[in-house]
Structures are given as structure tokens and as C-alpha cells.
Amino acid sequence: MSDKKDLREQKAQDKLNKIKEKQAQKEAKKETKKNKKEEFTKLYNEFEGHDGTQEGKIKAAKNKRVKKEKEKIDYKLALKEAPVKFLKEVNKIQWSSRKNLGTKFLWVIIFIAIFGVFFFCVDLAFQNLFELIRII
Structure with a gap:
């Protein structure tokens, strides 16, 4: 307690x-x-x-x-420290898991198929409309 x-x-x-x-x-x-x-x-x-x-x-x-005067940059030191800073930043990245990537990939493929069918239908409708009006 x-x-x-x-x-x-x-x-x-x-x-x-x-x-x-x-x-x-x-x-x-x-x-x-x-x-x-x-x-x-x-x-x-x-x-x-x-x-x-x-x-x-x-x-x-x-x-x-x-x-105020700007501080001068030591380029030699900056070039030496750049790879270390780069590796630290890369290590901070949280990579997606294989399962998560698979589901995202599947969603992208599904949406591509849905939009493909949608635009095919719209194109077909406009084509029939223009034939009806005798533009084509």
C-alpha cells in the first residue's frame, strides 16, 4: 500500500x-x-x-x-561526420513487416483493378454517346 x-x-x-x-x-x-x-x-x-x-x-x-555573426562551418569535420549521421538516421527508420507490405500491395492491386474497370466503363459510355450523337 x-x-x-x-x-x-x-x-x-x-x-x-x-x-x-x-x-x-x-x-x-x-x-x-x-x-x-x-x-x-x-x-x-x-x-x-x-x-x-x-x-x-x-x-x-x-x-x-x-x-550576430554566423558561426563558420568546418567542412572537413562535417564530411567526416556525415556517414555516421547518415547511418544513425537510417537506423531510426521503422521498416514495415513482410505481412504489412503484402496487405498494402494487395490493396494497391485491388484499387488499380477497380479504377481500371471504372474508367473502361466511362470510356465505353462516352464512345456509345458520341456514336449516338454521330460525332465519331
Whole structure:
């Protein structure tokens, strides 16, 4: 009985930890958004090289904002790691069983036959219709 109670308490604690973690992530996102907004307003207020309009000031502040530099790619390392990554991805694939493939193949053959008969009948109907109208 105490094992079940301990298990329930553990699950409840796990849920509580997940909720706290999500809240912390939300707070971090809000903080970064707030910091970006503050940085922009600071640039906006300090910047004077604009055409005098509100839109011009905003555009100038956006253009002045410093962009992060992209990390350089080490192509030699990437070429060495490519086969390993490829094999890892191939191993993740879940291949269908022989029975499953057989049933799918059978369904495809059945639908091909059904559509073949359907289009044959439609073609025959149009052919008779055109002969009746004397187009053909």
C-alpha cells in the first residue's frame, strides 16, 4: 500500500516539477523579449541619423542594430561526420513487416483493378454517346 502511495507522490512531484520548468521557460522568454524591446527603445532614443519622421527613426534604429555573426562551418569535420549521421538516421527508420507490405500491395492491386474497370466503363459510355450523337 505504501508503495502505491509513494508512486503517486512521485508522479505528483514530477508533474509539479514539469509545471515549474515550463513556467521558468516562459519567464525566460518574457525576459529576453523585454531585453530586446529595451535595447531597441534605447537605440531608438539615442539614434539621431534619420529623416525626422517617426517611421524614419524606427527604420534607422532597426538598421543600426548589430546582427550576430554566423558561426563558420568546418567542412572537413562535417564530411567526416556525415556517414555516421547518415547511418544513425537510417537506423531510426521503422521498416514495415513482410505481412504489412503484402496487405498494402494487395490493396494497391485491388484499387488499380477497380479504377481500371471504372474508367473502361466511362470510356465505353462516352464512345456509345458520341456514336449516338454521330460525332465519331
